[in-house]
Amino acid sequence: MDLKLFAVVFSTIFVAELGDKTQLATLLYASDAAHPKLTVFAASATALVLTSALGVLAGSVLAAYVNPKVVRWVAGVGFIVVGAWVLLARD
Numbered sequence: 368m369d370l371k372l373f374a375v376v377f378s379t380i381f382v383a384e385l386g387d388k389t390q391l392a393t394l395l396y397a398s399d400a401a402h403p404k405l406t407v408f409a410a411s412a413t414a415l416v417l418t419s420a421l422g423v424l425a426g427s428v429l430a431a432y433v434n435p436k437v438v439r440w441v442a443g444v445g446f447i448v449v450g451a452w453v454l455l456a457r458d
Contacts, residue, residue: 380419389415 384390393411396402429438 384415 393407396407397404
């Protein structure tokens with residue numbers, strides 16, 4: 368396992384997910400006393416793993432047809448656009 372790649376992917380996804388609507392939805396489910404916390408954790412963790420697996424699969428298919436350099440540029444520009452949108456959005 369490439370630990371440097373692991374650290375980069377982990378930290379990027381971890382920071383991106385903080386305060387995300389997924390985390391907020393999980394928080395809301397967990398705040399209900401009627402919902403077992405282990406069930407909420409297992410369901411949310413499984414959903415995140417599945418969406419990540421779909422992302423890896425889509426990336427693998429995309430890499431077969433698109434130059435990885437183009438994908439990096441599009442992803443980078445996309446992150447910048449989303450960041451600017453978040454910073455400039457009015458409440």
